[in-house]
Amino acid sequence: MTATIATEASPRPPQGREFGLLYAEVQQFYSRQMQLFDSFEAEPWARTFTEDAVFDVPTLPAPVVGRAALASNVRRNAELHSTSGEKFRHWLGMLDVQPQPDGSLHTRSYALVYLTPRGGESKVHRVCVMEDVLVRSSGPWQVSHRLVTRDDLA
Amino acid sequence: MTATIATEASPRPPQGREFGLLYAEVQQFYSRQMQLFDSFEAEPWARTFTEDAVFDVPTLPAPVVGRAALASNVRRNAELHSTSGEKFRHWLGMLDVQPQPDGSLHTRSYALVYLTPRGGESKVHRVCVMEDVLVRSSGPWQVSHRLVTRDDLA
Amino acid sequence: MTATIATEASPRPPQGREFGLLYAEVQQFYSRQMQLFDSFEAEPWARTFTEDAVFDVPTLPAPVVGRAALASNVRRNAELHSTSGEKFRHWLGMLDVQPQPDGSLHTRSYALVYLTPRGGESKVHRVCVMEDVLVRSSGPWQVSHRLVTRDDLA
Numbered sequence: 001m002t003a004t005i006a007t008e009a010s011p012r013p014p015q016g017r018e019f020g021l022l023y024a025e026v027q028q029f030y031s032r033q034m035q036l037f038d039s040f041e042a043e044p045w046a047r048t049f050t051e052d053a054v055f056d057v058p059t060l061p062a063p064v065v066g067r068a069a070l071a072s073n074v075r076r077n078a079e080l081h082s083t084s085g086e087k088f089r090h091w092l093g094m095l096d097v098q099p100q101p102d103g104s105l106h107t108r109s110y111a112l113v114y115l116t117p118r119g120g121e122s123k124v125h126r127v128c129v130m131e132d133v134l135v136r137s138s139g140p141w142q143v144s145h146r147l148v149t150r151d152d153l154a
Numbered sequence: 155m156t157a158t159i160a161t162e163a164s165p166r167p168p169q170g171r172e173f174g175l176l177y178a179e180v181q182q183f184y185s186r187q188m189q190l191f192d193s194f195e196a197e198p199w200a201r202t203f204t205e206d207a208v209f210d211v212p213t214l215p216a217p218v219v220g221r222a223a224l225a226s227n228v229r230r231n232a233e234l235h236s237t238s239g240e241k242f243r244h245w246l247g248m249l250d251v252q253p254q255p256d257g258s259l260h261t262r263s264y265a266l267v268y269l270t271p272r273g274g275e276s277k278v279h280r281v282c283v284m285e286d287v288l289v290r291s292s293g294p295w296q297v298s299h300r301l302v303t304r305d306d307l308a
Numbered sequence: 309m310t311a312t313i314a315t316e317a318s319p320r321p322p323q324g325r326e327f328g329l330l331y332a333e334v335q336q337f338y339s340r341q342m343q344l345f346d347s348f349e350a351e352p353w354a355r356t357f358t359e360d361a362v363f364d365v366p367t368l369p370a371p372v373v374g375r376a377a378l379a380s381n382v383r384r385n386a387e388l389h390s391t392s393g394e395k396f397r398h399w400l401g402m403l404d405v406q407p408q409p410d411g412s413l414h415t416r417s418y419a420l421v422y423l424t425p426r427g428g429e430s431k432v433h434r435v436c437v438m439e440d441v442l443v444r445s446s447g448p449w450q451v452s453h454r455l456v457t458r459d460d461l462a
Contacts (some may be wrong), residue, residue, distance in 0.1 A: 020329035021174035023336060028177060031248040035262065070209050087305040089264055089281055093399050094339040108343065110397055112422070114266070114281045116305035123280040127397055127422045127430040151395040151424035175328035182331060184404040189416065241459040243418055243435055245401050268420070268435045270459035278434040 026097050026107065029141045034090045040078035046071040050135065050144045057148040064134070085118035092130065105134040105141070109150065127151040180251050180261065180288070183295050188244045194232035200225040203290065204298045211302040239272035248282065259288040259295070265302065281305040334405050334415065334442070337449050342398045348386035354379040358443065365456040393426035400438065413442040413449070419456065424430045435459040 029048070034076040036045040049055070055070060056063040064070055081087070095109040108131050115125035126145040183202070190199040202220040203209070208223060210217040218224055235241070249263040262285050269279035287299040337356070344353040356374040357363070364371040365379060372378055389395070403417040416439050423433035441453040 019336075021331040021334035024174040024177035024328065027249070028173075028251060029264070031250045035250055035264075053289050076233065085308060087281070089248075091264060091266075093247060093401060094342050094397075095335070096339045096343055097336060109339070110343075110399060112399075114176065114210045114278065114305075116281050119306055122278045122306060124278060124422065124430045124432060125393070127424050150428055151397065151422075152430060154393060154426045174332065178328040178331035181403070182327075182405060185404045185417070188402050189404055189418075230334060239462060241435070243402075243459065245418060245420075268432065268459075270435050273460055274462045276432045276460060278432060 019093070020101065022105075023095075023097055025141065026105065027095065029134075030092050030095070030109075033143075034092060037074065038087075038132055040074055040081070042071040042074035045074055048142060049146075050142045053142070054143050055143075055146045057146070058150050058153055064150070087116045087118075088125065089114040089116075103135075104144075105132075107132045107134060176253065176259075177249075177251055179295065180259065181249065183288075184246050184249070184263075187297075188246060191228065192241075192243055194228055194235070196225040196228035196232070199228055202294075202296060203300075204296045207296070207298050207300070209297075209298070209300045212304050212307055232289075241270045241272075242279065243268040257289075257299075261286045261288060280289075320376065324390075330407065330413075331403075331405055333449065335403065337442075338400050338403070338417075341451075342400065343349060345382065346395075346397055348382055348389070349381040350382035350386070353382055357454075358450045361450070361452050361454070363451075363454045365454070366458050366461055395424045395426075396433065397422040411443075412452075415440045415442060425461075 008046070033045065033048045036048070048069055049067060053070065054063050054065050054067055060073075065072060075086075091112045091114065092109045093112070095107060098106040098108075100106055108129065111122060111126075111128040111130040113126040114122055116122040128151065129149050131147045132143050134141045135144045136142060156211060181283055187199065187202045190202065203224055206220055207224065208217050208219050214227075218227060229244040231242075245268065247266070247267045248265045249261060252262075254260055262283065265280075265282040265284040266278060267280040267282070270276040282305065283303050285301045286297050288295045289298045290296060322435050341353065345357070357375055357378055360374055360449045361378065362373050363369050368381075372381060385396075398415045399420045399422065401420070403415060406414040406416075408414060409453065419434075419436040419438040420432060421434040421436070422430055426429040436459065437457050439455045442449045443452045444450060
């Protein structure tokens with residue numbers, strides 16, 4: 001009995017075929033999340049985080065906490081864009097997915113930001129590393145904690 | 155009987171494990187398609203589109219329609235390359251795959267173009283968004299419609 | 309009997325759902341391998357190659373052979389970084405995975421190198437093509453042969 005309970009409380013990380021599905025789900029999750037962010041879809045983007053998520057990124061003076069604050073940042077981005085005309089594209093790659101015994105996922109990936117001025121030349125704006133904790137209860141994956149570091153800030 | 159026919163006409167979008175396979179197939183499809191394009195493999199590349207595919211891209215004055223016209227564009231690219239020595243690499247990411255009730259796939263992804271002059275410095279040439287309709291009958295996936303937009307053209 | 313032996317000696321390349329798992333495994337493998345390389349984890353990175361692996365890359369005067377030589381190169385990179393402060397990020401994409409009849413994998417992908425000086429502007433450093441042979445016995449995938457070509461060196 002004890003063994004059974006322990007197994008349920010600490011499900012084994014996905015092995016074998018399960019990993020194929022898991023890796024695809026996480027890629028699809030991030031693709032949609034980044035597209036929502038770059039399209040200024042504030043509320044749908046905020047809902048890809050848990051209600052009390054912490055977003056720690058060096059371009060902001062302090063970590064952003066909670067969906068309302070996250071959505072607010074996206075609306076500010078939309079205003080900046082409407083003035084500057086600059087387009088940002090956030091792009092993840094080299095996604096390392098590490099399933100944890102508690103069912104959450106730790107991910108570490110590289111994050112690039114491309115910047116294109118209206119009518120101008122595109123360029124690489126930032127090279128970052130992104131470390132997430134992903135959780136889910138009954139629904140889709142959500143970010144509960146995100147830490148971003150920038151390569152130019154040693 | 156009616157229910158069975160309806161199910162066959164409108165298969166459910168892939169759920170669960172099927173999505174793992176589907177997402178991998180689409181990634182593999184695009185990897186091969188972009189590599190064929192950058193290697194000037196005109197006919198093999200054109201066969202990754204349906205016979206009557208529409209390719210709508212802002213760098214051409216009008217949408218390209220059909221495999222013969224698509225292949226012709228690749229041969230023109232090969233000629234330009236043999237003169238200029240510039241190499242282009244087309245790179246997709248942030249791939250969002252949305253299975254449709256009719257069995258087709260709608261995809262939206264970011265598309266980068268890298269440019270490298272012979273002996274020179276590589277750079278980001280274009281940042282684009284690519285929206286595809288993918289279909290298949292008995293064989294592999296094929297693009298039936300592609301719309302590309304460029305970030306620098308607001 | 310003969311048919312059975314032949315099948316075992318030459319397993320069929322993965323079809324159907326197996327491909328979903330395989331493609332995810334290879335992506336995860338490369339993500340971890342590139343992150344280890346960029347973090348100067350010399351020995352863990354070298355263990356992603358077979359003991360007698362050949363690494364043929366145009367930035368070195370001759371192919372590197374074997375794990376000890378591979379790890380040595382990473383330690384040299386770490387020293388260069390500690391002096392220059394420049395950060396490199398190796399990024400793969402457009403991954404084409406071709407399972408072979410002998411159970412190995414041939415992969416061809418695009419490889420980008422991003423460079424960020426301390427406190428400076430990030431840029432694309434190199435655009436490359438990477439062709440690998442991946443093998444495995446009982447454990448994880450390992451690279452037995454790697455050929456890298458650079459777009460700027462025609």
